[in-house]
Amino acid sequence: MVYNRCGNSGLLLPAISLGLWHNFGGVDVFQDGRNVIRHAFDKGITHFDLANNYGPPPGSAEENFGRILKKDFPGYLRDELIISSKAGYLMWPGPYGEWGSRKYLIASCDQSLKRMGLDYVDIFYSHRPDPNTPFEETMMALDTIVKQGKALYVGLSNYDAEQTERAIQILKRLGTPCLIHQPKYSMFVRSVEEPHATTKKTLLDVLQENGVGCIPFSPLAQGMLSDRYLSGIPEGSRASKSWGFLKKNEITKEKLDAINKLNEIAKKRKQSLAQMALSWLLKDKRITTVLIGVSSVEQLDNNLGCLDHLDYSKEELSAIEKILKNAG
Numbered sequence: 092m093v094y095n096r097c098g099n100s101g102l103l104l105p106a107i108s109l110g111l112w113h114n115f116g117g118v119d120v121f122q123d124g125r126n127v128i129r130h131a132f133d134k135g136i137t138h139f140d141l142a143n144n145y146g147p148p149p150g151s152a153e154e155n156f157g158r159i160l161k162k163d164f165p166g167y168l169r170d171e172l173i174i175s176s177k178a179g180y181l182m183w184p185g186p187y188g189e190w191g192s193r194k195y196l197i198a199s200c201d202q203s204l205k206r207m208g209l210d211y212v213d214i215f216y217s218h219r220p221d222p223n224t225p226f227e228e229t230m231m232a233l234d235t236i237v238k239q240g241k242a243l244y245v246g247l248s249n250y251d252a253e254q255t256e257r258a259i260q261i262l263k264r265l266g267t268p269c270l271i272h273q274p275k276y277s278m279f280v281r282s283v284e285e286p287h288a289t290t291k292k293t294l295l296d297v298l299q300e301n302g303v304g305c306i307p308f309s310p311l312a313q314g315m316l317s318d319r320y321l322s323g324i325p326e327g328s329r330a331s332k333s334w335g336f337l338k339k340n341e342i343t344k345e346k347l348d349a350i351n352k353l354n355e356i357a358k359k360r361k362q363s364l365a366q367m368a369l370s371w372l373l374k375d376k377r378i379t380t381v382l383i384g385v386s387s388v389e390q391l392d393n394n395l396g397c398l399d400h401l402d403y404s405k406e407e408l409s410a411i412e413k414i415l416k417n418a419g
């Protein structure tokens with residue numbers, strides 16, 4: 092495994108991190124998820140990413156992860172793991188179960204720790220910006236969680252470039268610097284590269300300027316940037332499941348056309364398409380680690396292979412850009 096420094100912090104993260112959004116919930120086969128986590132750790136993946144609502148049902152991914160930790164990771168291994176959780180999306184009924192209030196964030200962090208059987212998480216995130224709560228309140232809640240010893244670092248997710256800049260400044264003043272940002276970023280989703288309408292800065296610029304790490308989520312566009320859908324929608328794939336967030340109608344003709352063409356470039360590079368999609372992100376030194384999901388040990392091993400070929404020629408990059416322009 093390659094370990095990269097997270098922004099200007101003291102923390103190193105593996106170039107590949109594993110997320111438990113899909114495939115680790117109450118609806119999934121526990122043993123399959125357990126095998127993946129054990130294998131990931133054996134391969135040097137030290138970072139596991141969760142959130143209060145991962146499942147389904149919400150909370151069950153944290154519960155299952157807690158069971159796996161108890162069964163397979165003796166106490167001393169806690170110091171070899173970076174575990175993150177988040178709060179922001181709907182978790183429980185009533186007015187205090189979502190968004191960015193101090194009430195919600197602190198209660199949710201306590202619930203997550205209980206579900207996972209942990210004393211602390213390594214990183215706690217505000218999962219999305221709340222348009223109706225002052226950023227000061229949300230950031231002060233993150234700061235409190237760190238000062239209470241319930242998290243070591245804090246992060247932001249789904250904040251745009253301007254919101255991120257504001258949040259980073261508040262966190263700096265509070266003495267709890269923002270460690271990392273978790274945006275959606277892949278060959279198919281590139282808003283982090285686009286300048287903000289008012290500040291003219293991209294999210295990646297803001298992160299670099301402030302020494303904050305970047306951990307793109309859904310780097311394979313939920314599986315589209317792999318061989319998964321090259322010949323239809325296979326049984327058991329995310330797009331085939333009623334609870335999967337990848338909807339069949341997102342796999343359009345334009346996307347499939349692009350996927351097939353990208354696959355040809357990947358073959359020439361002697362990589363799988365998934366490996367190419369991951370190395371395409373990791374070639375940018377501003378990217379600390381890519382946050383993948385997998386439904387099997389085989390997929391995990393395949394993805395780890397991206398680390399063998401991270402560099403790109405100019406010709407490859409421009410051929411890829413040409414394909415992506417028409418991907419819709």
Ligand code: NDP
Binds near residue numbers: 317387
């Ligand atoms: P990916 O884009 O990596 O998609 C993962 C899916 O791609 C897998 O479930 C699998 O699909 C397929 N896949 C993976 N590797 C391969 C391979 N080698 N060959 C073929 N298919 C492959 O990431 P996710 O969308 O799962 O997101 C990753 C993590 O990011 C989440 O677990 C979560 O931690 C985080 N996240 C954060 C969000 C936020 O708002 N902060 C939002 C969403 C995700 P299949 O299941 O069909 O086999």
